[in-house]
Amino acid sequence: MTLSEAILSRHSVRNYMDTPLTAEQVETLNTDIARCNREGDVHLQLITNEPHCFQAEKPHYGRFSGVRNYIALVGRKSADLDERLGYYGEQVVLLAQTLGLNTCWVGLTYKKTPSALKIEKGETMRGVIALGVGTTQGVQHKSKPFEAVTEGTDFPDWFRQGVEAALLAPTAINQQKFKFVWNDGQVKVKAGMGFFAHMDLGIVACHFEIASDHRFFLDQLHKR
Ligand SMILES: Cc1cc2nc3c(=O)[nH]c(=O)nc-3n(C[C@H](O)[C@H](O)[C@H](O)COP(=O)(O)O)c2cc1C
Numbered sequence: 399m400t401l402s403e404a405i406l407s408r409h410s411v412r413n414y415m416d417t418p419l420t421a422e423q424v425e426t427l428n429t430d431i432a433r434c435n436r437e438g439d440v441h442l443q444l445i446t447n448e449p450h451c452f453q454a455e456k457p458h459y460g461r462f463s464g465v466r467n468y469i470a471l472v473g474r475k476s477a478d479l480d481e482r483l484g485y486y487g488e489q490v491v492l493l494a495q496t497l498g499l500n501t502c503w504v505g506l507t508y509k510k511t512p513s514a515l516k517i518e519k520g521e522t523m524r525g526v527i528a529l530g531v532g533t534t535q536g537v538q539h540k541s542k543p544f545e546a547v548t549e550g551t552d553f554p555d556w557f558r559q560g561v562e563a564a565l566l567a568p569t570a571i572n573q574q575k576f577k578f579v580w581n582d583g584q585v586k587v588k589a590g591m592g593f594f595a596h597m598d599l600g601i602v603a604c605h606f607e608i609a610s611d612h613r614f615f616l617d618q619l620h621k622r
Pocket residue numbers: 408409410411412459460461502503504505506507525536537538539566567568569570571572594597598601
């Protein structure tokens with residue numbers, strides 16, 4: 399399965415089987431996580447066989463069962479941390495999908511298990527990504543139309559393909575509060591107001607770049 403195919407088949411899955419990750423899956427994920435941490439100055443951590451994170455009794459939306467593996471979204475506090483966690487976390491989500499695993503981003507309904515995590519001084523944890531063999535493949539979410547998430551005119555085909563893939567991306571409560579702007583031959587993505595809207599921004603940029611084969615997001619972050 400390619401990353402573009404993974405974009406099409408990925409949906410949030412909240413119920414998991416007991417099946418442990420294989421040693422090969424763990425190694426492949428850890429190799430990619432190490433690359434993301436280096437490139438993105440983040441501290442993603444794959445935690446396996448740790449069921450406590452999802453046993454918290456909290457008011458929540460969505461219900462989870464059988465979660466024993468997850469990726470902790472950790473990084474040094476900074477203005478663009480959420481964007482980078484979204485951008486790199488989604489790269490790992492799509493890789494996991496190609497390995498036959500299911501995932502779900504979780505911003506709210508988890509419990510921190512300090513003994514399983516490494517959170518250094520100056521770092522913060524912003525959420526987790528549940529990971530494993532799902533009991534189902536999930537379902538396709540409803541999407542806003544192309545026009546609702548774009549600004550500009552005379553969009554090239556690759557821009558359209560990028561936006562269509564961004565509309566397939568996970569966003570918190572499926573809010574899709576982002577806008578891709580095509581102006582002066584340049585792409586930009588803007589976040590709207592909402593919970594985790596900046597993490598969503600990195601996630602949708604990841605999908606856009608894969609489907610359009612055009613990189614822009616890291617430049618956009620560096621120009622801030
Ligand atoms: C940053 C972020 C945080 C999320 N937090 C939660 C959460 O706390 N609980 C939950 O059940 N789902 C959570 N989700 C999953 C979204 O509800 C889901 O991605 C969205 O409804 C779209 O569905 P899909 O992922 O199946 O395409 C989160 C997603 C993102 C991107």
